[in-house]
Amino acid sequence: MRKIIVPFMVIAGAALITALLVLARPGPEVRPPEERVVQVLTVPARSQDMVFTVSSQGTVAPRTQTTLVTEVSGLVLSVSEKFVVGGFFEEGEVLLTLDDADYRVSVQQSRANLLTAQSQLVQESAQAEQATRQWESAGRNRADAPPLALRTPYLEEARARVLFAEADLARAERQLERTRIRAPYDGLIREKMVDVGQFIGTGTQVARTFAVDFAEIRLPLTDRDIAYLELPRPGVVVRAGNSAGVAGSDVNALHRSTNTWGNVGASRGTPVTLKATVGGRPHEWQGAIVRTEGVIDSNTRVYYAIAQVEDPYGLNQADNHSVLSIGSFVNATLQGITARNVFTVPHTAVRNGDEIMVMDSEQRLRQRKVSILRSDADNIYIDGGLSDGEQIIVSPVPVPIDGMRVTPATGSPVAPAAITGASQ
Secondary structure: OHHHHHHHHHHHHHHHHHHHHHHHOOOOOOOOOOOOEEEEOEEEOOEEEEEEEEEEEEEEEEOOEEEEEOOOOEEEEEEOOOOOOOOEEOOOOEEEEEOOHHHHHHHHHHHHHHHHHHHHHHHHHHHHHHHHHHHHHOOOOHHHOOOOOOOHHHHHHHHHHHHHHHHHHHHHHHHHHOOEEEOOOOEEEEEEOOOOOOEEOOOOEEEEEEEOOEEEEEEEEOHHHHOOOOEOOOOOOOEOOOOHHHHOOEHHHHHHOOOOEOOOOOOEOEEEEEEEEEOOEEEEEEEEEEEEOOOOOOOOOOEEEEEEEEOOOOOOOOOOOOOOOOOOEEEEEEEEEEEEEEEEEEHHHEEOOOEEEEEOOOOEEEEEEOEEEEEOOOEEEEEEOOOOOOEEEOOOOOOOOOOOEEEEOOOOOOOHHHHHOOOO
16 A cells, blocks of 8 residues: 555655746746837928920921922923922922913914904994994984994994903913913922923823921820810911910819810910931920811820921021921920929829828828829829928838838938929
């Protein structure tokens, strides 16, 4: 029995000692949990007024182009030295001369017919006066005389022959003048179709030309683009040139209006800057939107505005004016409306489409919804939900919690767009 009781007593004593040791051990030190602090990059919010721009592109085309045709027939005797593809000419300049021998003969014949008709008119006038004197010498009233007695029909016939002969002479002289094909405006030869020694008939095409006073560019614009532009109403044509009044329209006033088109009375078009690379070098030209087409393309769903550039070939420029050749492809920047009190932030500052994070004065993160006015490839423009001087967080925060502590990173770069607010 003793052999059985002793082991149990040893086990019980060991268990008691173990329990006493566990109860006597010191407890863990209780510390409050450390608050997580995240380093962030911030930029100061600064509102500015800025002029928005809209980008487009198009092909340069002439404002006026013509196919010259002959109104008479004949052999081409001579052509102007400017009558070559790419040759410039002035309004009224003779480009081609046709053989005019037959037309000179026609003029002489018409003059002869006119002299004959005038002679007959003189004779009939004399005979009519003599008939009138004879009628009155018999004591009769002139008002009672029949027309034949006074030779009135013969006199009217003679006058009609004179009018006919004068018209025939004018026609013959006009036909003679048409043997010299003249330039209808200051322009350039695009295509030459005839040359010296070729016989051409009436209605023959001799050349294709276009005017060089203005060039036009058809610029496609989306519905979103026109919301930031002051464009002429459809059917209204304005003059080319810069206009501070048009470019300086207030975006807020525009948004309040139900009509996104410019005023009918606008005297100058929206300024446009055109850029292209010529000979490996960038070149720039200034123009203006002078009209809109007033229809929407059914395939692309875009509007078309027509930009106009004066003197594209620099013919009236004293210095080395860059030539804007017809057919060139250009990139266009249209000066738009002015937006008031706009904040410019990089894309990294905006989350979920319309939310930003700011760091308050206690260095805590605050999430906030804002009003997005516009965005482009570089920046997002905010017109509501921010105040000047607030610190906008532009770096990503993995799990943002409203009120969490943040600290600005030392030497963190500041986004230039948020500081400069350059026009877009």
